[in-house]
Amino acid sequence: MARAATTADAFNAVAEPRRRQILDILAGGERPVNDLVGLTGLAQPQVSRHLRVLREVGAVDVRDQGRQRLYRINGQALKPIHDWVAAYERSWSERFEQLDAVLEELQAEEVDDGSDE
Amino acid sequence: MARAATTADAFNAVAEPRRRQILDILAGGERPVNDLVGLTGLAQPQVSRHLRVLREVGAVDVRDQGRQRLYRINGQALKPIHDWVAAYERSWSERFEQLDAVLEELQAEEVDDGSDE
DNA sequence: TTGACATATGTCGATATGGATATATATGAT
DNA sequence: ATCATATATATCCATATCGACATATGTCAA
Numbered sequence: 652m653a654r655a656a657t658t659a660d661a662f663n664a665v666a667e668p669r670r671r672q673i674l675d676i677l678a679g680g681e682r683p684v685n686d687l688v689g690l691t692g693l694a695q696p697q698v699s700r701h702l703r704v705l706r707e708v709g710a711v712d713v714r715d716q717g718r719q720r721l722y723r724i725n726g727q728a729l730k731p732i733h734d735w736v737a738a739y740e741r742s743w744s745e746r747f748e749q750l751d752a753v754l755e756e757l758q759a760e761e762v763d764d765g766s767d768e
Numbered sequence: 769m770a771r772a773a774t775t776a777d778a779f780n781a782v783a784e785p786r787r788r789q790i791l792d793i794l795a796g797g798e799r800p801v802n803d804l805v806g807l808t809g810l811a812q813p814q815v816s817r818h819l820r821v822l823r824e825v826g827a828v829d830v831r832d833q834g835r836q837r838l839y840r841i842n843g844q845a846l847k848p849i850h851d852w853v854a855a856y857e858r859s860w861s862e863r864f865e866q867l868d869a870v871l872e873e874l875q876a877e878e879v880d881d882g883s884d885e
Numbered sequence: 886t887t888g889a890c891a892t893a894t895g896t897c898g899a900t901a902t903g904g905a906t907a908t909a910t911a912t913g914a915t
Numbered sequence: 916a917t918c919a920t921a922t923a924t925a926t927c928c929a930t931a932t933c934g935a936c937a938t939a940t941g942t943c944a945a
Binding site: 730 | 779780783788791795798841842843844846847848849850852854855856857858859860863
């Protein structure tokens with residue numbers, strides 16, 4: 652065996668800086684491939700390749716218009732990443748620290764007064 | 769040239785399913801390497817290697833305890849991922865859809881009544 | 886010191902991947 | 916039909932990376 656099974660998932664798609672760049676551009680609106688070539692400075696075949704990867708994980712959709720192919724973002728494909736990483740948000744979010752403080756306080760009260768009322 | 773400069777960043781670290789698995793385990797608390805070996809089913813050297821990558825991007829911290837090395841998570845390293853992906857949350861979040869609806873409504877009112885009052 | 890245990894590092898082979906270049910396909914214009 | 920434009924695909928090379936395995940390092944115990 653060698654490398655782990657090629658995971659063609661959103662995590663991998665987004666691990667490439669160029670692909671993130673492309674997504675960031677598309678966040679501004681639908682674009683034909685040539686625009687992306689110009690804006691990224693990559694060669695056209697490379698852009699098409701990155702777009703293919705993004706397409707395969709559902710991060711972008713395509714639409715034909717004459718001889719152009721208009722790509723647009725489909726952020727929904729990134730939801731799994733968001734969901735996964737959100738579990739670790741506690742580590743840096745002030746909100747959670749405050750929540751923790753409140754919970755501790757509640758617990759302290761409960762210890763203070765064990766009655767139902 | 770070949771592959772783009774090896775980006776040893778959080779995005780890459782987390783692109784590996786095994787490394788996500790390790791982080792998920794560590795989310796439950798500090799663990800020595802051997803625990804991770806047992807829980808992941810990976811060989812010890814592979815675990816050490818993945819831990820190294822995670823260490824290099826700051827996603828985990830180590831602490832020596834006798835002959836063991838206790839690893840624990842440092843979720844803060846994942847914040848850039850969270851921040852980046854959050855920009856696309858609009859695509860799936862109901863909250864944003866509601867916000868958009870409100871904004872559209874406000875805009876409609878403004879068109880209705882162009883006066884300052 | 887010797888030996889067992891815990892972990893890290895080095896090497897190897899297989900494969901995946903990105904960029905460069907050439908070429909194929911599709912569409913529109915003449 | 917011919918040509919230009921827009922995009923996708925194929926091939927090649929260089930490198931990165933994973934798992935397997937061997938081995939080094941470090942720590943504790945006797």
